[in-house]
Amino acid sequence: MFLAWNEIQKNKLRFVLIIGVLMLVAYLVFFLSGLANGLASLNREAVDKWEASAVVLTEESDKSLVASSLTIDEAEAVEADETAVLGQINAIARNDDQKANVSIFGIREDEFIMPEVTEGKAFSGENEVIASDTLKEDGFALGDVVELSSTEEKLEIVGFTEDARFNAAPVLYGDLATFQRVKFGEAAEANEDQINGLVLRTDDVSAATDKDELEAIEVETFIENLPGYTAQSLTLNFMIYFLFVISSVIVAIFLYVLTVQKISMFGVMKAQGVPSGYLARSVIAQTFILALIGVAVGLALTLITGLFLPAAVPVAFDIPTMLIYGAVLVVVAIAGAVFSVLTIVKIDPLKAIGG
Structure with a gap:
């Protein structure tokens, strides 16, 4: 953790760029989740108030x-x-x-x-x-x-x-x-x-009616069959899931480039006896810090944006869902760092320092 944080402090600009990209991805994910919830509410508010089976x-x-x-x-x-x-x-x-x-x-x-x-x-x-x-x-x-x-x-x-x-x-x-x-x-x-x-x-929907011409439909199934409801939800959720993949790829590319630039430094450290595991943990810790800051800033900006949106915009932010999505973004960012970890493990100290 010391090595990770120390490098972030010494190379602020490049890491601020990574945080900025992660922040924008998180902001878009959070806003889309709010839009998905808001549009769903437009369709089902009256039905939810029934508290029916x-x-x-x-x-x-x-x-x-x-x-x-x-x-x-x-x-x-x-x-x-x-x-x-x-x-x-x-x-x-x-x-x-x-x-x-x-x-x-x-x-x-x-x-x-x-x-x-x-x-x-x-x-x-x-x-x-x-x-x-x-x-x-x-x-x-x-x-x-x-x-x-x-x-x-x-x-x-x-x-x-x-x-x-x-x-x-x-x-x-x-x-x-x-x-x-x-x-x-x-x-x-x-x-x-x-x-x-x-x-x-x-409590027993199936026993409500035995007439062939009538059908007892559970409320969630009834809502899912409202015109456009399912297609709309699937489209927005697909966009959110695709952004998770994009986030992982972006982090992987940034960290891989940074790792390649530091191959000689890692080679010297390994030649001095620093184990690969320590360097790998440092990269993971660095990624965790960057992702956590980016996601936190994205969440804050999303909530601030929500305060200024007109009532005509159907956005409803669900904090538990947003926290889950934030955790997923941090996890996929760490997953994107795996390529850098593999690169560090494969570094030959002699070749890295030109021996």
């Missing part, structure tokens, strides 16, 4: 809530500890100045998926809705009467709730009658028993 949909819906259609009678035949009916439709909501894509949920006020109101009040009358608080950033406010692209019905925002986005769209929660008027229009009375799915809390 499964969702029951029709078999032919291909695990898509909007494509599923069943009756309340069918839903009531499902066995679970707790159940909550759910209707869902996508629309574009407009007030006087703004518009936004929204997902409208039809629910029952006395069931467990009813959201907690953080501002205003719960829906109680005709066409009243509780809205995701992200709509406030789009210019919507309490008391707004919003028009919808798919119907002539108008909805009044009477309350706001936190963390309520589904498939990247803010959610409007209303009662089942409101949902059915929005979805079916004049035919709402004829379809008053139609819903899209049933949300369950149960």
